Amino acid sequence: MEIYLSSETEGRADSLLLPIRNMVDSLLDDIRKNEYGSALTSVGVFAIIMKEEMYDSGGYCERQYYSKVRKEADIRLRLNYKSFCNAEPEKRVELYKQHVSRALEIAANKAKIADPEFQRDKLICDVRQAFGLTEKEEVKNKSTVIYLAGETEEKAVKCFREVMQVVDPMLDEIRARSYGNALRELGIFAVIMKESSYEESCWKEKRYYSATKTAAEVRLRINYRNFVFAKSENQINMYKELIISAFEIAVERIQKIDKQFCGEELLCDVNKALGAVKRNLYWV
Numbered sequence: 001m002e003i004y005l006s007s008e009t010e011g012r013a014d015s016l017l018l019p020i021r022n023m024v025d026s027l028l029d030d031i032r033k034n035e036y037g038s039a040l041t042s043v044g045v046f047a048i049i050m051k052e053e054m055y056d057s058g059g060y061c062e063r064q065y066y067s068k069v070r071k072e073a074d075i076r077l078r079l080n081y082k083s084f085c086n087a088e089p090e091k092r093v094e095l096y097k098q099h100v101s102r103a104l105e106i107a108a109n110k111a112k113i114a115d116p117e118f119q120r121d122k123l124i125c126d127v128r129q130a131f132g133l134t135e136k137e138e139v140k141n142k143s144t145v146i147y148l149a150g151e152t153e154e155k156a157v158k159c160f161r162e163v164m165q166v167v168d169p170m171l172d173e174i175r176a177r178s179y180g181n182a183l184r185e186l187g188i189f190a191v192i193m194k195e196s197s198y199e200e201s202c203w204k205e206k207r208y209y210s211a212t213k214t215a216a217e218v219r220l221r222i223n224y225r226n227f228v229f230a231k232s233e234n235q236i237n238m239y240k241e242l243i244i245s246a247f248e249i250a251v252e253r254i255q256k257i258d259k260q261f262c263g264e265e266l267l268c269d270v271n272k273a274l275g276a277v278k279r280n281l282y283w284v
Contacts, residue, residue, distance in 0.1 A: 001035070002042040003028050005100065008060055008076075012085045013049040020096050021047075027130045028100075036108075036123045039071060039115035045103040046076040047096065049084055061165055062172075064147040066110035073107035078172070097131040106145050109185045113215060145185040146175050148243070151203055151219070155228045156192040162232075163239045170273045171243075179266045182214055182258035188246040189219040190239060192227050209253040216253065218246035240274045 005025050009017055048060050055078075063076040079099055084092060104127050112120040148168050150160045193203045198221075206219040220242050227238055247270045251263035271277070 007047040037118035039118040040111035042072040075103040150190040180261035185215040216250040
């Protein structure tokens with residue numbers, strides 16, 4: 001498996017990260033020699049360590065990309081600039097190890113969804129062992145993988161990309177938390193296609209949850225014309241509403257299986273993160 005580490009950094013983070021990245025990169029050599037399945041042959045892990053003001057303009061977004069066809073992943077995650085730069089040297093190394101471990105886990109989860117035979121657990125275990133991450137550290141730093149994506153066409157492509165850049169960072173605090181072992185990953189897809197595209201029974205909505213994989217995938221439609229011709233603030237509202245609906249669907253399915261899952265807390269955090277949202281707009 002090919003694994004390459006890279007970064008988007010500035011200021012002190014640039015010089016501080018380089019020796020750490022080189023050291024951590026060498027720890028992955030044995031993993032590169034292993035085979036975990038054909039669903040994932042290449043992973044790029046990018047650390048984004050920029051000052052907060054650089055994010056205000058919508059730049060340097062996180063990315064959780066996986067191609068089933070190419071069998072490759074491109075995972076770009078942010079590290080807090082101040083926390084990284086002001087940390088003690090040993091803590092700085094630990095932060096980066098956790099960052100790479102989380103990125104590879106995201107890639108492994110996506111490969112597992114594409115191919116149930118992919119050895120996700122073995123890859124994750126091997127990475128943790130290579131980095132010397134203890135189970136205690138993993139529990140302490142456990143997070144929920146949430147990735148947003150869309151299936152769009154024509155005018156909706158640009159509109160949706162701009163809206164997602166605004167909304168996606170709002171979920172970062174939720175990504176940093178765990179609400180229970182029943183949900184490790186949630187993919188939310190907005191389907192914004194012309195009505196003619198649906199006539200061929202394509203681009204269907206989907207409400208999927210696997211207790212075995214502890215993963216959910218929700219695909220919901222937004223009316224193409226209403227979205228494309230709406231004002232920017234209404235487009236953002238439509239998308240926020242869809243995201244809330246997707247979380248509600250996922251929580252409902254999870255709690256049927258795991259009563260201990262903190263679904264109400266998750267929904268409360270989502271609504272708080274997204275702010276005031278007018279309901280019943282996205283599906284109109």
